[in-house]
Amino acid sequence: xxxxxxxxxxxxxxxxxxxxxxxxxxxxxxxxxxxxxxxxxxxxxxxxxxxxxxxxxxxxxxxxxxxxxxxxxxxxxxxxxxxxxxxxxxxxxxxxxxxxxxxxxxxxxxxxxxxxxxxxxxxxxxxxxxxxxxxxxxxxxxxxxxxxxxxxxxxxxxxxxxxxxxxxxxxxxxxxxxxxxxxxxxxxxxxxxxxxxxxxxxxxxxxxxxxxxxxxxxxxxxxxxxxxxxxxxxxxxxxxxxxxxxxxxxxxxxxxxxxxxxxxxxxxxxxxxxxxxxxxxxxx
Numbered sequence: 001x002x003x004x005x006x007x008x009x010x011x012x013x014x015x016x017x018x019x020x021x022x023x024x025x026x027x028x029x030x031x032x033x034x035x036x037x038x039x040x041x042x043x044x045x046x047x048x049x050x051x052x053x054x055x056x057x058x059x060x061x062x063x064x065x066x067x068x069x070x071x072x073x074x075x076x077x078x079x080x081x082x083x084x085x086x087x088x089x090x091x092x093x094x095x096x097x098x099x100x101x102x103x104x105x106x107x108x109x110x111x112x113x114x115x116x117x118x119x120x121x122x123x124x125x126x127x128x129x130x131x132x133x134x135x136x137x138x139x140x141x142x143x144x145x146x147x148x149x150x151x152x153x154x155x156x157x158x159x160x161x162x163x164x165x166x167x168x169x170x171x172x173x174x175x176x177x178x179x180x181x182x183x184x185x186x187x188x189x190x191x192x193x194x195x196x197x198x199x200x201x202x203x204x205x206x207x208x209x210x211x212x213x214x215x216x217x218x219x220x221x222x223x224x225x226x227x228x229x230x231x232x233x234x235x236x237x238x239x240x241x242x243x244x245x246x247x248x249x250x251x252x253x254x255x256x257x258x259x260x261x262x263x264x265x266x267x268x269x270x271x272x273x274x275x276x277x278x279x280x281x282x283x284x
Contacts, residue, residue, distance in 0.1 A: 005261075007250070008269040008279060009051035010234030011163070011200045014039045014070050015059050022066060027060040029171040036070030040077060042237065042246045049269070050280025052234075053078040057110055062088075063107045065269070066099075071103040072180060076281035078103035081138055086122030095129035105276045106136045106161070112168075113142040118150035127151060131158030136196070136276060140166040145185035152192045156217055162189065162197040162283035164236060165222070172242045179205035180218040192223035196275055199267065200234030203252050204243045211251070216258045228266040232275065 017033045018024040036053075043051060053071065054063040064082035071078050080103045088094055095256055098104055105128050111121060130137040136159040141148040145166055152160050166186040167179060189195050202219060206212035223231055235249035253259065253268060273279040 004047060005265045006269040006273070006279065007048045008272045009043065009048050009237070009250075010198045010232040010272055011054050012039055012043075012051040012235065012237045013054055013056040013239065014066065016066060018059075022060070022063075023168070024059045025061045028056055028084055029043055030241045032140075034238050036074055036078075039070075039102065039237070040074055043077070046247050046249060049282050050077045050079070052105065052272070052276070053080055053089045054108065055080075057083045057108075057140075061085075068101070068103075069261040077101060078280075079103060079276060079278045081108050082105040083108040083110055084126045086116065086120060086126060088122065091122060091125040092129055095126060095133060099130075099133035099135050100283060104135070104277045106130070106138055108138040108140070108163075111139055111141040111147060111250050114144065116147065118147055118154065124154060127155035127160070129156045131155060134277075135159075136161045138163055138198075140164070141166060143182070145182065145189060146225045148183075148195075149189055149192070152189070152195050156192075156194055158194060160192075160195045161232070161275065162186075162195065164198060164201050165205070166197060167205065169204050169236070169239075170243065171239060175205050175207060175243075179207075183218055183221065185223060187225045190222075190230075195226075196230040196232065196271070197222065198232045198234055200232070201236035201240050201249075203249055204236075204240050210244065210248045211255050215252075215258065220258060223263075223267075228263055229274065232272045233268045 012223050014034050014036045055067040062085050138161045140163040202215050203212045206215050208214040
């Protein structure tokens with residue numbers, strides 16, 4: 001590339017060690033702790049300018065207090081996203097409070113492994129509130145893409161972003177035997193103008209090893225269907241830690257000759273900055 005492009009990771013996580021003051025509610029594959037400082041160091045080492053910091057549902061459920069602490073320490077590096085509880089009785093107020101908080105760029109819904117239906121009032125409440133606030137709603141929907149389609153159609157004024165290529169991704173090797181088996185459903189959602197997609201964690205779906213040559217044919221079909229302006233590169237760090245390094249998650253997309261320089265500029269930061277109306281502050 002002629003010059004380094006603005007690079008924004010669409011999904012990273014930070015968390016502190018399990019402790020009584022902020023206990024984990026579950027388990028997340030990865031180190032015992034990945035602080036905001038740790039995440040910044042990993043990004044700086046490979047020239048990633050900023051990231052969307054997602055409060056990890058597996059550890060903190062709907063409590064985003066640690067993400068807010070990280071943002072307070074690194075306000076130029078992170079945009080904030082937290083998951084919301086579809087069964088909350090105060091969804092409108094919860095989303096309004098969150099989206100009026102400095103640094104916040106979006107909300108999240110966890111559909112995977114759920115039994116929700118498309119008419120669920122809480123799901124639609126979160127989506128409607130996100131639309132009113134003008135922030136994207138990220139949806140973890142592996143295995144639930146038909147449900148996501150119905151929700152997106154019901155909430156056409158809300159920008160929806162599909163997490164992790166819309167596919168189930170492994171926490172440990174090996175990847176699924178047919179990692180792109182649900183690609184048809186992924187591609188069909190491109191027909192909805194209010195849906196974008198994170199190309200996050202894609203290397204974890206490879207059977208070939210770094211630089212993952214076998215991911216490019218299915219990814220190219222996604223790029224063609226959605227247009228790169230609706231595709232957002234990311235690593236899903238640190239969920240992917242057992243399958244690849246942070247550097248590999250970045251360099252895969254810098255090294256491939258399937259992307260032009262302008263493609264990379266859009267995929268690795270430009271589309272995200274446009275969709276989320278946010279970009280990190282970069283020193284001149």
